[in-house]
Amino acid sequence: MISVTEWRERLESERCSDMLSELLERIGESKLNAYVTLSEDAIKTAELYDREELKGKLAGIPVAVKDCITTRDLKTTCSSRILHNYIPPFDAHVVERLREEGAIIIGKTNMDEFAMGTTTETSYFGVVRNPHDLERVAGGSSGGSGAVIAGDEAVLSLGSDTGGSIRCPASFCGVVGLKGTYGLVSRYGLIPYANSLEQIGPMASNVHDLILLFEVVAGKDERDSTNAGRGFRFEKKEKRLRVGIIKEMTAKDDVMTKFNESVELIESLGHSAGEVSMKSFKYALAAYYVIAMSEASSNLARYDGVRYGHALDQLDSWTRYFSRVRAEGFGDEVKRRIMLGSYALSAGYFGKYYLKALKVRTLVKNDFQRAFKDYDVLISPTMPSTAFRIGELADPLTMYKMDVNTVPINLAGIPALSLPIGFANSLPVGLQVMGDYFSENLILNFALEIEENLDRGEAFKQI
Amino acid sequence: MITEKDVLHIADLAKIEISEEEVQKFKEDFQSILDYFNILDEVEENVEPSFQVLPLTNVFRKDEVKESLPREDVLRNPKHVEDGYIKGPRVVE
Numbered sequence: 001m002i003s004v005t006e007w008r009e010r011l012e013s014e015r016c017s018d019m020l021s022e023l024l025e026r027i028g029e030s031k032l033n034a035y036v037t038l039s040e041d042a043i044k045t046a047e048l049y050d051r052e053e054l055k056g057k058l059a060g061i062p063v064a065v066k067d068c069i070t071t072r073d074l075k076t077t078c079s080s081r082i083l084h085n086y087i088p089p090f091d092a093h094v095v096e097r098l099r100e101e102g103a104i105i106i107g108k109t110n111m112d113e114f115a116m117g118t119t120t121e122t123s124y125f126g127v128v129r130n131p132h133d134l135e136r137v138a139g140g141s142s143g144g145s146g147a148v149i150a151g152d153e154a155v156l157s158l159g160s161d162t163g164g165s166i167r168c169p170a171s172f173c174g175v176v177g178l179k180g181t182y183g184l185v186s187r188y189g190l191i192p193y194a195n196s197l198e199q200i201g202p203m204a205s206n207v208h209d210l211i212l213l214f215e216v217v218a219g220k221d222e223r224d225s226t227n228a229g230r231g232f233r234f235e236k237k238e239k240r241l242r243v244g245i246i247k248e249m250t251a252k253d254d255v256m257t258k259f260n261e262s263v264e265l266i267e268s269l270g271h272s273a274g275e276v277s278m279k280s281f282k283y284a285l286a287a288y289y290v291i292a293m294s295e296a297s298s299n300l301a302r303y304d305g306v307r308y309g310h311a312l313d314q315l316d317s318w319t320r321y322f323s324r325v326r327a328e329g330f331g332d333e334v335k336r337r338i339m340l341g342s343y344a345l346s347a348g349y350f351g352k353y354y355l356k357a358l359k360v361r362t363l364v365k366n367d368f369q370r371a372f373k374d375y376d377v378l379i380s381p382t383m384p385s386t387a388f389r390i391g392e393l394a395d396p397l398t399m400y401k402m403d404v405n406t407v408p409i410n411l412a413g414i415p416a417l418s419l420p421i422g423f424a425n426s427l428p429v430g431l432q433v434m435g436d437y438f439s440e441n442l443i444l445n446f447a448l449e450i451e452e453n454l455d456r457g458e459a460f461k462q463i
Numbered sequence: 464m465i466t467e468k469d470v471l472h473i474a475d476l477a478k479i480e481i482s483e484e485e486v487q488k489f490k491e492d493f494q495s496i497l498d499y500f501n502i503l504d505e506v507e508e509n510v511e512p513s514f515q516v517l518p519l520t521n522v523f524r525k526d527e528v529k530e531s532l533p534r535e536d537v538l539r540n541p542k543h544v545e546d547g548y549i550k551g552p553r554v555v556e
Binding site for chain 1: 470473474476477478479480481488489492493495496497499500502503504505506507508510511512513514515516517519522524532533536537539540541542543549550551552553554
């Protein structure tokens, strides 16, 4: 993996445009399928750096952007046929920030169609392969953003996380990923799937780089009415923490072995650890999917084949045109979620599904608030297993259940990150660290300390 | 039980045309997913719903005129454009 520090060291003696050409060449020969579109302007931006015309915190650093984040004049597809030709006329807030800080936007990363999936297998452009084992998935939905970091195809990347979509690929690819407190990063320009749950967040090879990118993208933006109206600045703080291990968030034995080793490490660093039980989590997965599907059914009503995206040659009657464009443009998983969401919101079922799910959300939030009275941070394995084989999760419900450790965080809106803690059977294992609202500084300090003291072993080996 | 008629009704609500084979496939998927969602029946009724998690209410911005996107930029994407307007399908049968 390429750290920001390594890239900057090379920049002192090499031309940025040469380094970028080399990177693009590697991407061209890659088997990962991590990019949907590469930016034709990337080399030009690198040349600006060489002429000392590019300034900022990310000057000359190649950053990959998930393909559900809007980039002006650069195709933005959400890995869907329905947007396969969409060229946005504006930038997302986070992309404006990247440009202001001198980043080189190298390309758009492959993802599950509209971020609906856990493996990137629902992408219209094919599955992303895991750099650690090409027969396995890179995780999802930000699979491309995880794979480009692990596979040396970018230095930093942005993903989005609706129910674990940053943390899952971070875990499967052995990289660091953060979903911040809901509202801390503007969603302006993030193509919506489930607005009340999702956040854009950084992915990187190490915690220092993660902090750098998070400081750039977090901040006030009045174009997102759910924006928290504040930014983020990291401050180094040493503190002994009370660490809660969530009883309900478990994993397969090989993952638990690594997880338990990290608990021992945490205790050896002087933190105290205890177990905490969250009764509401039994209902969290069902509640998450009801809310996500309901919001999706409303959000994705905008794809009408009229203003942008896939269109038919002949305009027909509204109902026929609309229904056919969507039949052709959406993949199966997206259709499933739109239809189930429409059903959950339809007359007679609102109280049974949607309203109940919102009540569960209150219960989950209350459980977290109770836990944060006794503990500073909470931990769990990020995913219940290591990366799956491509095609292993055949039916939808089995796939949904893999999100069991990540979705409660989005229901409550608290921040959580995934940190690589080692390997089980040669596949990366991630530790999930959760904190109270706006406690990013605390969890990043904690993650930094673990990372510094981890016996990295093969965790950071060259692939 | 989810019937074929239910699936067709849902597809109509969602405005997605589906084929005969898709009806069968979605019927099975919907049944197993909705069966799983039934776990929500156990949740106590006496809880306030949370629509969102931040303590935000009525976020306003100033009502100021700002520049909007140039027309030619916006008209790059639609397939059916006429006289500087986007042309849509017939609304009345």
